[in-house]
Ligand SMILES: Cc1cc2nc3c(=O)[nH]c(=O)nc-3n(C[C@H](O)[C@H](O)[C@H](O)COP(=O)(O)OP(=O)(O)OC[C@H]3O[C@@H](n4cnc5c(N)ncnc54)[C@H](O)[C@@H]3O)c2cc1C
Ligand code: FES
């Protein structure tokens with residue numbers, strides 16, 4: 366790895382100053398499970414690593430049934446599934462953070478890093494999109510919010526401007542009779558990159574879907590918000606026929622490519638199957654019956 | 656281009672070292688501190704040979720920078736044995752022949768000890784899932800899983816009721 370300098374700011378202001386002072390040459394270091402691998406492979410030439418793990422706002426994890434969850438961008442996976450309240454409120458988030466790499470990777474890897482790294486296969490991002498998460502982003506110039514579905518813009522590219530830092534993710538409180546689920550397909554049991562993945566959320570009322578969102582992994586240049594698939598459910602009865610419509614819409618929305626992990630045709634079929642299974646599980650988590 | 660002074664605790668002892676910020680904790684342990692029990696397999700987070708405990712959870716030391724160890728508590732394979740005797744996990748791996756070349760073994764043992772501390776009676780599925788980040792190219796895993804189960808039994812027998 367090339368020479369780097371290392372800074373460990375203890376406050377958000379100090380971190381933003383570090384980014385401003387090293388314009389274009391500084392990278393945020395969260396768990397490092399993407400960044401250090403990329404730097405060693407020569408795919409990232411930054412000269413300054415700004416360790417963001419000692420900034421209080423980026424380590425926050427606070428939940429209330431009224432406010433929802435505020436998750437600091439640097440909180441590692443193991444802290445999330447280690448929290449009983451958060452696990453009970455957002456099981457789909459747990460689906461994803463407990464399959465990122467293995468136990469050791471989960472000891473370091475953060476949800477913020479998974480999102481900022483902007484891989485098409487990122488396992489947490491479909492969950493963030495399905496749950497309607499809003500990302501709080503800040504820079505010396507001020508603070509703004511970005512919807513999770515607008516955060517990744519191209520493979521490995523996110524919507525942050527130079528000098529901007531992802532501070533936290535805000536998860537809305539789970540609605541009554543709502544449920545969510547993430548599943549991915551990999552040829553092994555663990556430790557692999559999704560051939561395809563589906564993150565879904567549903568809200569039920571009077572035997573019908575009152576709201577639904579579907580997002581897909583590994584079938585487009587970025588994690589994909591399949592808006593049509595969710596819309597196909599809204600107003601329809603909680604029934605296998607409704608879910609089949611949504612699964613077909615997810616398949617139609619996917620824009621996969623052929624690569625070593627699978628062909629485009631195979632991935633399109635996976636989108637239908639995974640969306641169906643994820644929706645069935647989400648309905649069960651919402652307390653509904655099919 | 657200045658080296659950084661780092662203060663940390665390794666296997667219960669305060670340690671100070673100088674390192675380049677680009678050096679991994681794995682390199683620092685092996686090259687600066689001569690703790691060569693921790694192994695390098697892949698150097699990219701996949702194989703788990705470099706597993707150490709850091710502030711109570713297991714991490715791949717190849718994906719931690721030495722400078723990030725400032726103020727941390729690190730436990731390596733050298734810190735697992737109790738006094739002059741081996742830890743039950745080490746004994747079980749030896750008796751169960753859970754190793755051949757042994758390169759993966761320090762990582763498996765550090766990871767297994769952490770598993771049994773938080774889940775004293777894991778199912779086979781839980782063992783395999785927890786150890787999914789540890790690869791072994793020699794044993795075929797079966798003897799490893801049996802040895803983890805044997806260690807779990809012994810530790811539970813030992814534990815005060
Ligand atoms: C062996 C192995 C297995 C893996 N398995 C999976 C898997 O199954 N599924 C999966 O999705 N991923 C997997 N990954 C990839 C990686 O672990 C995840 O993407 C992880 O969530 C990244 O988080 P991190 O905290 O390590 O990010 P880092 O590596 O620290 O950062 C990633 C990128 O985001 C930027 N960044 C981080 N935080 C911020 C912030 N707050 N503001 C602005 N920019 C920021 C960094 O500068 C860097 O460019 C795996 C990696 C390894 C090594
Ligand atoms: S050497 Fe660190 S995981 Fe392989």
Ligand code: FES
Pocket residue numbers: 753754755756757758759760790791792793794
């Ligand atoms: S004993 Fe050789 S790699 Fe496991």
